Amino acid sequence: MAVDPQVVEVARKTLERSRPLLLRGAPGVGKTLLATLLAEALCGEGNYTLVTADARWTSSEVVGGLRVAPGDTLRYAFMPGVVTRAAQRHLQSLQSTGRPHALIIDEFNRAHQDEAFGRLLTLLDPRYRSQLPLVGPDDGAAEEVFLPPDFLLIGTLNDADTARLHDLSAALQRRFTSVQVSVPVSERAYLQRKYSGIPQKTFDALYGVVGTGGLQDRPQGRLRGAVMVGTHFMSEVLEYVQTGMTLDAALSTLIRGYLAHLTQADLEQLAAHAGQHGLRELQLQVEQARTTVAF
Incomplete structure (x- = not known):
C-alpha cells in the first residue's frame, strides 16, 4: 500500500510501547489496511480482532455485562464485550505463540464515546492495567479480568465523518496517540508501478482532475482541494481502466457521490479541468451538477 514512511514509523513505535493508537484521515487513504498490517507485523498473520464501532454500543458491548442467556427459561449470564474477548485472546496468544493479540476498532467515533468507552479511560494507560480489573464479579463475571499491560489497541477514525458522528x-483523545494518515507523496509512483500497463497520459489526466492531495489542489481547483479523496478512489478508477473502461467513463461513474459537496465555483473549475483533458462525459456531468447547486 502507499503510505508515508514516517506515518508507519510513528504508528509502530506507539504500539511497541503498548500505547493506544488512533489512525485518522479521509475515507479511502488506507487506515484500516494499515491497522491490520501493523497488527500482523507485531502479532503474526491474522492474529488480531477487527470490529466496527456501533452507535448502539454501551459498556456492555465494550467490556461486558449481564444479558439474557439463550434457552427455554429466562436467565441472565455474563457476556464478555469486544475488549474483554480480545484481552482473553491476547493471553491465549502469549501462551501459544509468545506474541500479543491486537484489537482494531474501525470507525471508532460511530460509538457514543462516554457511554461505550468511559470505563476504559484509566485502563488505556498501561501503568494502571494491573491495578484495576476490566471486569469482575460485580459485573457478573466469574472472576476478575485484567487488561494486559502489553495489550494492543488500534482505532480508526474518518475525518470526513466528524461533523455528524x-x-x-x-x-479520550489524551489517552491515544493520534496519527494522521493522508495521501502519501509517493502515491502516484506507487500506482504507476501497480498499474504499469496504463499509459502515462491517463495518469496525467486523472491527477489533472483529482489532484495530488497537496496544498496546491485548492487554488488550482482540483477535486482534492474541495473534498477528501483517498488512494482507494484512485485505485478504483484505475481498476476500471485496466478492465478496458475509458478514464472518462470510470471517473464519471465514481465521482458522482462527491459532486453534491462542491460549490458552483468548485464545479466550474472541475468541469474546466475535465475539458482540458478531453473527458467530455465527465465535463457534461459536472456542468449539469452546477445547475442543481445554489451557491
Missing part, C-alpha cells in the same frame, strides 16, 4: 472527548 460522536466527538472524542478531550480525556
Whole structure:
C-alpha cells in the first residue's frame, strides 16, 4: 500500500510501547489496511480482532455485562464485550505463540464515546492495567479480568465523518496517540508501478482532475482541494481502466457521490479541468451538477 514512511514509523513505535493508537484521515487513504498490517507485523498473520464501532454500543458491548442467556427459561449470564474477548485472546496468544493479540476498532467515533468507552479511560494507560480489573464479579463475571499491560489497541477514525458522528472527548483523545494518515507523496509512483500497463497520459489526466492531495489542489481547483479523496478512489478508477473502461467513463461513474459537496465555483473549475483533458462525459456531468447547486 502507499503510505508515508514516517506515518508507519510513528504508528509502530506507539504500539511497541503498548500505547493506544488512533489512525485518522479521509475515507479511502488506507487506515484500516494499515491497522491490520501493523497488527500482523507485531502479532503474526491474522492474529488480531477487527470490529466496527456501533452507535448502539454501551459498556456492555465494550467490556461486558449481564444479558439474557439463550434457552427455554429466562436467565441472565455474563457476556464478555469486544475488549474483554480480545484481552482473553491476547493471553491465549502469549501462551501459544509468545506474541500479543491486537484489537482494531474501525470507525471508532460511530460509538457514543462516554457511554461505550468511559470505563476504559484509566485502563488505556498501561501503568494502571494491573491495578484495576476490566471486569469482575460485580459485573457478573466469574472472576476478575485484567487488561494486559502489553495489550494492543488500534482505532480508526474518518475525518470526513466528524461533523455528524460522536466527538472524542478531550480525556479520550489524551489517552491515544493520534496519527494522521493522508495521501502519501509517493502515491502516484506507487500506482504507476501497480498499474504499469496504463499509459502515462491517463495518469496525467486523472491527477489533472483529482489532484495530488497537496496544498496546491485548492487554488488550482482540483477535486482534492474541495473534498477528501483517498488512494482507494484512485485505485478504483484505475481498476476500471485496466478492465478496458475509458478514464472518462470510470471517473464519471465514481465521482458522482462527491459532486453534491462542491460549490458552483468548485464545479466550474472541475468541469474546466475535465475539458482540458478531453473527458467530455465527465465535463457534461459536472456542468449539469452546477445547475442543481445554489451557491
